[in-house]
Amino acid sequence: MFISFEGIDGSGKSTQIGLLQAVLEAEGRSVVVTRDPGGTPLGRELRQILLHHKGEVAPGCELFLYLADRAQHVVTLIRPALAEGKVVLCDRFVDSTVAYQGGGRGMDGGMIDRLNQQATEGLVPDKTILLDGSVETLLGRARSRATATATAKATVPDQTDRFETLDVAFYERVRAQYLNLAKESPARFIVVNAVQPPESVHQDIIRALALNPLPKT
Numbered sequence: 483m484f485i486s487f488e489g490i491d492g493s494g495k496s497t498q499i500g501l502l503q504a505v506l507e508a509e510g511r512s513v514v515v516t517r518d519p520g521g522t523p524l525g526r527e528l529r530q531i532l533l534h535h536k537g538e539v540a541p542g543c544e545l546f547l548y549l550a551d552r553a554q555h556v557v558t559l560i561r562p563a564l565a566e567g568k569v570v571l572c573d574r575f576v577d578s579t580v581a582y583q584g585g586g587r588g589m590d591g592g593m594i595d596r597l598n599q600q601a602t603e604g605l606v607p608d609k610t611i612l613l614d615g616s617v618e619t620l621l622g623r624a625r626s627r628a629t630a631t632a633t634a635k636a637t638v639p640d641q642t643d644r645f646e647t648l649d650v651a652f653y654e655r656v657r658a659q660y661l662n663l664a665k666e667s668p669a670r671f672i673v674v675n676a677v678q679p680p681e682s683v684h685q686d687i688i689r690a691l692a693l694n695p696l697p698k699t
């Protein structure tokens with residue numbers, strides 16, 4: 483079982499992956515949590531470039547770096563884990579490229595689909611959880627998290643990634659593209675309202691996946 487989590491920064495992907503992992507492990511499933519980009523050693527080097535390169539990164543370069551990461555990720559980590567019967571929870575996958583490079587940056591969607599297909603050898607998640615909500619609210623959460631992290635490390639938040647500096651209009655296009663994708667593939671997508679307490683978001687997700695909640699402790 484392969485489940486991807488999508489949504490803009492601050493939508494709660496990391497939070498919800500952690501909560502879902504606990505439920506699945508309580509059911510005795512073996513769970514692999516991974517992320518795109520950066521799920522493999524090679525991918526972590528690419529992630530560093532993708533998020534923190536100081537100079538210009540041409541849109542085509544960015545696109546191919548994501549695809550390179552994904553190709554490595556699918557072959558060396560995701561497929562082997564699925565073959566062993568594990569549940570793979572992946573923080574972002576193909577839909578992020580359609581939403582960010584397609585919707586956000588305006589690159590051709592048909593081309594992105596073909597390249598994604600090539601990079602993943604056609605592997606598509608069984609389910610995709612889209613954490614959706616107002617861009618201002620979700621970005622606000624991502625920004626307070628970035629500030630909190632910098633304060634905890636007693637550093638200035640200079641590790642702001644390349645996407646965190648983009649404007650609201652960019653993220654509105656990303657959000658709209660995500661919602662288009664969900665409409666195009668209703669059997670795969672689960673769209674969840676991300677603007678509610680984390681536990682309520684989690685309950686919506688396990689209900690949609692028909693899993694049993696963890697007993698209250």
Ligand SMILES: Nc1ncnc2c1ncn2[C@@H]1O[C@H](COP(=O)(O)OP(=O)(O)O)[C@@H](O)[C@H]1O
Binds near residue numbers: 489494495497624676
């Ligand atoms: N449902 C929620 N309501 C309010 N704050 C949340 C919620 N989910 C996550 N957060 C907080 O918002 C920030 C971003 O959440 P995170 O899970 O890191 O999102 P993502 O991985 O999608 O960027 C974190 O500080 C997190 O604690």
Ligand SMILES: [Mg+2]
Binds near residue numbers: 495496497573
């Ligand atoms: Mg995260």
